[in-house]
Amino acid sequence: MNVILLEPIDSLGEAGEMVTVRPGHARNWLIPQGLALPATAANKAVLDARLAQRARQLSERKADAERLKELLGEAQIEIKARAGEERIYGSVGNRDIAEAVEAAYNVEVDRRKIDLPEPIKLLGEYTVPYKPHHEVVIELKVLVSAEEE
Numbered sequence: 001m002n003v004i005l006l007e008p009i010d011s012l013g014e015a016g017e018m019v020t021v022r023p024g025h026a027r028n029w030l031i032p033q034g035l036a037l038p039a040t041a042a043n044k045a046v047l048d049a050r051l052a053q054r055a056r057q058l059s060e061r062k063a064d065a066e067r068l069k070e071l072l073g074e075a076q077i078e079i080k081a082r083a084g085e086e087r088i089y090g091s092v093g094n095r096d097i098a099e100a101v102e103a104a105y106n107v108e109v110d111r112r113k114i115d116l117p118e119p120i121k122l123l124g125e126y127t128v129p130y131k132p133h134h135e136v137v138i139e140l141k142v143l144v145s146a147e148e149e
Helices: 024-032 039-073 095-105
Strands: 002-005 019-022 036-038 076-081 087-092 120-121 124-135 136-146
Touching: 002 024, 002 039, 002 095, 019 039, 036 039, 036 095, 036 136, 039 120, 039 124, 087 136, 095 136, 120 136
Parallel strands: 076 136
Antiparallel strands: 002 019, 002 036, 087 120, 124 136
């Protein structure tokens, strides 16, 4: 059975490709999950419209990410934490950084796109990459300092 893929599938192909699969796989998995459509002329026209709309959305997201990069390009975020000599009590994670950026610059930041390999547990200055788009990387300068008592 010929189907048109709506999403990229590792074992089959990319979105927009017409592939041949077994009828049961198409009827029982691909079509009900919204991953593919039967290969008809009408569905091909629908797919072309969806792909054009998706391309517009992706270009808009990239433009938004570029504007955000201009705004946050030289940003320095200061986070106050309870600390002893050098170590902080607890840690500073993605959520803390996202909240500090939102409070300081009044922009919405997706904490899942902050690339912090492990939580920050020491006082100091860190450079943390934020990836709002796969082609745009913003280097956030995060200063973790001790909270005044």
